[in-house]
Amino acid sequence: MPLSADPHIVVLVEGRSDAAAVAVLLKAHGLDGEGRVKLVPMGGVTNIARDLRTSREAHPEAVVLGLYDVAEERFVLGALRRSGVPLEAPVDLVDHGFFVCDSDLEDELIRAVGTAAVEDALDEMGHLDRFRTFQYQPEWRDRSLTDQLHRFAGSGSGRKVALAERLAVRLDAATTPPPLAGLLDRIAQHLATSTPTHP
Template identity: 90%
Template sequence: MPLSGDPHIVILVEGRSDAAAVAVLLSAHGLDGEGWVKLVPMGGVTNVARDLLKSREEHPEAVVLGLYDLAEQRYVLGALQRSGVPLEAPVDLVEHGFFVCDSDLEDELIRAVGTAAVEDALDELGHLEGFRTFQYQPEWRDRSLNDQLHRFAGSGSGRKVALAERLAVRLDAATTPPPLAGLLERVMQHLDASTPSHP
């Protein structure tokens, strides 16, 4: 069991927007108290080997979990193999605590809440007018609304993080995307096992 003050769980995510969304859900489920969970934005999945090793060195008693994009699975596989985890094909990385987003977490969130809710969130953030202008750019005019929202969410300083938070608060048990639902369930399982006082 981790020492007092050490996290019981470390969660590796690609960037700040992923961390923002996961933090909202951890808080909503009462899983962010007492320093139980440490979120680590890696600044890109290519850093997963470094941050996996660092997390295990700094918190040897903690369980390391993570989110990753399907197209970047090879980086997670390589990181786990280099850390000494025996992996054989075919590999289900869920068994090792890593949950896959079909495209990326932003796409999962947009599909989960629906495009109308995303436009509502953009309106709350004061970005809806900018999005309408973006939609008429020649290279995006004929793309699907989902694609337009996904691209717009990733542009602009701070927009990606703020929108991720606004979309995460709109999720409920029925709409939480599978990778996030699986991650939350694994967090709860480990906290129940390692924290007697955890409800």
């Protein structure tokens, strides 16, 4: 998606696959035009303090939102506190624009579309035969299909990003996972009330 030098919204996500899925949904919802939303893959949530700071320095007028995994909440809390956001327990990070995935975005997508749709997406990518072989590996043979799909998604170069895009395309209003739906709603709200940067 095109990036503006002055986006209205910056969205921090953990990695490239998260960014790919969000980009698909922004386009599907008509929220990707004119570089209004900038996606920042952080390369891991431990970089959130750095990326939160640099995003605010580079785009001081932009709203910074984020998507994170439930196990990584402490990093988000710490980054927000260090940036000057007053947080007192109990904290609902949704109030501060950060939406939590359980357990991560890939897991949310797999549960949302169902395992049959994930296998269909792997077939489209030409990876279904590899997945069948993977299923029979001793350490994965007795695991659930969801666990197998989740592990396989992240085991090949580029596979995680490509699969995230294909699963995101399969989402609709009824199946979009709550953290993604919440993020999209918040983006739409901010864009509806932001001042246009172009005449």
